Amino acid sequence: MPKMPGPQGLYDPAQEHDACGVAFVVDLKGRPSRAIVSHGIDALIHLEHRGASGAEVNTGDGAGILVQVPDRFLRAVAGVDLPPAGAYATGIAFLPRDAEAAADAADAVEKIVTSEGLAVIGWRDVPVDDSALGSMARDVMPTFRQVFIAAPDGDVAGMDLERRAYIVRKRIEHEVGAGSPGSEVAVDAGDGSVYFPSLSARTLIYKGMLTTPQLTEFYRDLQDPRLESALALVHSRFSTNTFPAWPLAHPYRYLAHNGEINTVQGNRNWMRAREALLASDLFPGDLDRIFPICTPGASDSASFDEVLELLHLAGRPLHHAVLMMIPEAWRTTSR
Secondary structure (H helix, E strand, O other), rough: OOOOOEEEEOOOOHHOOOOEEEEEEEOOOOOOOOOHHHHHHHHHHHHHHHHOOOOOOOEEOOEEEEOOHHHHHHHOOOOOOOOOOOOOOOEEEEOOOOOHHHHHHHHHHHHHHHOOOOOOEEEEEEEEOOOOOOOOHHOOEEEEEEEEEOOOOOOOOOHHHHHHHHHHHHHHHHHHHHHOOOOOOOOOOOOOOOOOOEOOOOOEEEEEEOOOOHHHHHEEEHHHHOOOEOOOEEOOOOOOOOOOOOOOOOOOOOOOOOOOOHHHHHHHHHHHHHHHHHHOOOOOOHHHHOOOOOOOOOOOHHHHHHHHHHHHOOOOOOEEEEEEEEOOOOOOOOO
């Protein structure tokens, strides 16, 4: 048996582990462009070796991309008149595959949106091409429809709309979504539940049970040169503590994670215990309707993202919220 190489400089092969692949491309001046999206997609394809697939090589553990809401592109394809950028929120819904069940789920979404003082401007069928997908991914593939929501009088925008959209999404998760009673977190084609990778006035996520080269082939939107962004966060998934599923691909709403959180159950319990103490003047109404914050049955990364999202939308700067989520080492050693 050949001898394994020893440490070289700062690199120690004993610390090498399988893990997901993640990349981030950004224009530091905040200028949206097609080039940023293209660079992100290119980086994702080069992370194929960090992802995984099972017995079917064309069924991946997951791949995805997070971009800014591409306002110019959406105005061309939405099929409805959109309010100014920042005054509408949008997201791609994973709905049941059955047409009647998908329609019922969309109706349930609209009722929740209306009850929160917002209005659905319209829906759009998201064009996809599943010809390259393996049967395992195709058999549990949801229906993909994009929703556009805004305040009826147009006077809610920016972070105020972001928080309202957050409340809507959490209610959907609990009442008709993957985290609702009787539903599994892994949305499949027949369980009647709904999942939103994102519902936001700022960002839009395309993801799924895909390999990295399949993402752009599958979501035809990503091939359109009008889809622009000043940032692109991409992820190639290597499943560890959960099985592959369409909703469990990354990115999530604020992060793409390439490790494993071994203290996740304790952290979830602490979060659940603290919910009775949570309060914020920035969210309208009683917070009880968005509990539990951590979706039962979700992955460790999903739970981390859900708490990070709450801390940030409750008024903390993003870097402050991240530092709260990742405590300092309890002890340091020197050599």
